[in-house]
Amino acid sequence: xxxxxxxxxxxxxxxxxxxxxxxxxxxxxxxxxxxxxxxxxxxxxxxxxxxxxxxxxxxxxxxxxxxxxxxxxxxxxxxxxxxxxxxxxxxxxxxxxxxxxxxxxxx
Amino acid sequence: xxxxxxxxxxxxxxxxxxxxxxxxxxxxxxxxxxxxxxxxxxxxxxxxxxxxxxxxxxxxxxxxxxxxxxxxxxxxxxxxxxxxxxxxxxxxxxxxxxxxxxxxxxx
DNA sequence: TTGACATGTGACCTAATGGTCACATAACTT
DNA sequence: AAGTTATGTGACCATTAGGTCACATGTCAA
Numbered sequence: 001x002x003x004x005x006x007x008x009x010x011x012x013x014x015x016x017x018x019x020x021x022x023x024x025x026x027x028x029x030x031x032x033x034x035x036x037x038x039x040x041x042x043x044x045x046x047x048x049x050x051x052x053x054x055x056x057x058x059x060x061x062x063x064x065x066x067x068x069x070x071x072x073x074x075x076x077x078x079x080x081x082x083x084x085x086x087x088x089x090x091x092x093x094x095x096x097x098x099x100x101x102x103x104x105x106x107x
Numbered sequence: 108x109x110x111x112x113x114x115x116x117x118x119x120x121x122x123x124x125x126x127x128x129x130x131x132x133x134x135x136x137x138x139x140x141x142x143x144x145x146x147x148x149x150x151x152x153x154x155x156x157x158x159x160x161x162x163x164x165x166x167x168x169x170x171x172x173x174x175x176x177x178x179x180x181x182x183x184x185x186x187x188x189x190x191x192x193x194x195x196x197x198x199x200x201x202x203x204x205x206x207x208x209x210x211x212x213x214x
Numbered sequence: 215t216t217g218a219c220a221t222g223t224g225a226c227c228t229a230a231t232g233g234t235c236a237c238a239t240a241a242c243t244t
Numbered sequence: 245a246a247g248t249t250a251t252g253t254g255a256c257c258a259t260t261a262g263g264t265c266a267c268a269t270g271t272c273a274a
Contacts, residue, residue: 002122005122005125013116013119013231015109015113022190022191025191031251032251033251042233042234043251045232045233047251065250066242066250068250074192074196075200075204077192078197079204081184082204083132084132084184089181090185093181097182097185097189120261121261121262139221140220140221150220151263154221154222155263156262158222172272173219173221173272
């Protein structure tokens with residue numbers, strides 16, 4: 001469990017991997033080749049990053065013939081949230097974040 | 108803003124730093140010396156970790172004489188959540204996590 | 215003001231990480 | 245069957261990150 005934690009946080013520590021999650025957040029079920037075209041990096045680098053994300057459970061894959069489809073799994077993200085934000089604090093924090101977003105939209 | 112992101116995720120990538128956040132989650136306003144006594148590491152290592160957490164905005168400090176009191180700031184954590192979990196998905200995920208916790212409590 | 219306490223800085227070493235490449239397997243297409 | 249497409253593996257190198265230490269500053273208490 002602690003090792004799982006570690007894999008998740010280590011996986012999130014790299015900007016390229018976070019960008020890959022962003023891509024899957026906007027549209028799921030993408031292949032390696034498709035993701036590769038969005039990133040300034042060789043296929044091998046991207047494959048390595050996807051493997052890290054998969055082993056962390058942040059990305060789930062489904063094979064379809066020779067293609068490998070990638071999906072974002074939000075559960076580990078929610079667990080990070082729950083680790084340091086209890087139900088009571090959550091209300092205050094969300095209010096604060098909403099306020100911050102509202103102010104930024106105005107300008 | 109992207110640099111801020113990077114600092115937050117890099118800060119969370121280390122197990123010692125996550126443990127320090129856990130300590131501050133249970134009780135805030137701790138000093139360096141106090142936190143040091145909870146960790147198998149020299150004072151210098153802990154100080155370095157706290158600096159990383161502070162620069163990431165995950166920890167906020169208040170000086171009191173020669174002491175430095177540390178507090179957990181949950182806002183960056185919430186922002187991580189909001190980045191990959193939209194309002195619609197949130198309901199499904201929280202239900203899933205609650206179910207998982209319920210099942211684990213039964214055993 | 216003298217000594218103990220709390221924290222800060224910069225150098226240094228080792229281990230882990232990100233990225234590329236040569237090579238390899240498996241599956242569609244014609 | 246042959247060529248093309250999609251992905252997998254292991255070695256390799258440059259860079260970053262975690263941890264310790266010698267040294268230094270600032271604060272409290274007697």
